[in-house]
Amino acid sequence: MIAVLGLVIGVVAGLLVRPEVPAVVEPYLPIAVVAALDAVFGGLRAMLDGIFVDKVFVVSFLSNVVVAALIVFLGDKLGVGAQLSTGVVVVLGIRIFSNAAAIRRHVFRA
Amino acid sequence: MTGRQRLVAGLWPPRVTRAQLTVAALLFVLGLGLAIQVRSTSDNSALRGARQEDLVRILAELDNRTERLEDEKQSLEAQRTELENSSDQAEEARKQTRQKEQQLGILAGTVAARGPGITLTIADGSGSVEADMLLDAIQELRAAGAEAIQVNGNRIVADTYFTGTGGDIDVDGNRIGAPYIFKVIGKPQDLEPALNIPGGVVQTLEKERATVTVTRSEKIVVDALRPVKRPDYARSSTR
Known part of the structure; x- marks a missing residue:
């Protein structure tokens, strides 16, 4: 419950406060958000499986974000930034879908 | 204990545990990033999220377009000047013709x-x-x-x-x-x-x-x- 509250408060704060994102971070924010989403779905699935460990969740969340940002950064330096970020989004999307399918089986039993 | 029961147990009643607090903190960060990204994509058109090479391309296109429009403007202005000159000349010719008509009319006795x-x-x-x-x-x-x-x-x-x-x-x-x-x-x-x-x-x-x-x-x-x-x-x- 508190976790859900945290998400809601974060969205509201982002909309209300309107923080200025530094230009250096800006290109990596969308990819980082998608990576974090992947970690969250993974965590939810682990919780439903009964194997959720908060330490694993924190590490996977942070490493997902950092690795995704790193890949995009590297892609930009190599001149294939657009293609690489598309690739990252596709991979993360597939993972999110498979996690969502597992969650669905737990919640709806179908 | 099924997955569904675990979900319900996690949601209600709210318990302050270390796991809940850590996840809440990370989800707060996620929500913040999500909101910022949605906001910046929606209010600043396509340019804000565009990459450098795209921006360079867009800039080059705009430059080309400006050049084309500038050319067009120049040719239209030249045309306008030409038209103004020719209408001035026509007016001048008409004036001279009218004067000549008056002079000749006086000589011919028609005016x-x-x-x-x-x-x-x-x-x-x-x-x-x-x-x-x-x-x-x-x-x-x-x-x-x-x-x-x-x-x-x-x-x-x-x-x-x-x-x-x-x-x-x-x-x-x-x-x-x-x-x-x-x-x-x-x-x-x-x-x-x-x-x-x-x-x-x-x-x-x-x-x-x-x-x-x-x-x-x-x-x-x-x-x-x-x-x-x-x-x-x-x-x-x-x-």
């Missing part, structure tokens, strides 16, 4: 004229003034620079003729009688001396016992008109 000049009155009591004397007077006036002449309501032009003998004189076929009143437009200081020179028109007429008076005037109106006649055979050879 009325006014200006300084003299009135020459020949009172002929004895009927001794002949047509050639009147013609002499006309020639003398023309030589002195007369620009428009009428005699007793007949406009004198290039093809005007005088016929008849003393007392019965025709101008262009119209019978006129004494006194003969010439209305002449021209420079009065030239016209009057030209008539009065020794052995000139006035003296010749006075020898025939006619009474001649010459009056200068600042405003002579020559309003007798000749109809416009279109030549049957002669055509303008210019153009």
